[in-house]
Amino acid sequence: MFLLVSKYLVPKGFDGIAIFPFVILRHKAQAADAAYVNHEKIHLRQQLELGILPFFIWYGIEFLWRLAQYRNYDKAYRNISFEREAYAHEANFVYLPSRTWWKFLQYL
Incomplete structure (x- = not known):
């Protein structure tokens, strides 16, 4: 994992993004937030399983599905299976070493 800080590479409305093998943060202070970085590392593992594209x-498809379901951007985002898994385990720093493959499917 490579940690980068750039407000120009992170889409508007987000604090960070994981694009294998990079975690890109909007603000340098976020690098000190272990739970936030762990959240993004979980996304990196998900990307390894499926492939980046x-x-x-x-x-994107799941976000659109959830948006139609909830009619609310924040609810749609927070209910994407990838996000549900990452939020559920971001403070668990022993999760990734013990995580089984395709675990995000339990959050569909």
Whole structure:
């Protein structure tokens, strides 16, 4: 994992993004937030499982599905299976070493 800080590479409305093998943060102070960095590391593992492009295609399709379901951007984002897994385990620093493959499917 490579950690970068750049407000120009992170899409508007987000604090950070994981694009294998990089975690890109909007603000340097976020690098000190272990739970936030762990959240992004979980996304890196998800991308390894699916492949980078399929991950983002699935992410986008699921976001649109959840948006139609909830009619609210924040609710749609927080209910994407990838995000549900990452939020559920971001403070668990022993999760990734013991995580089984395709675990995000339990959050569909």
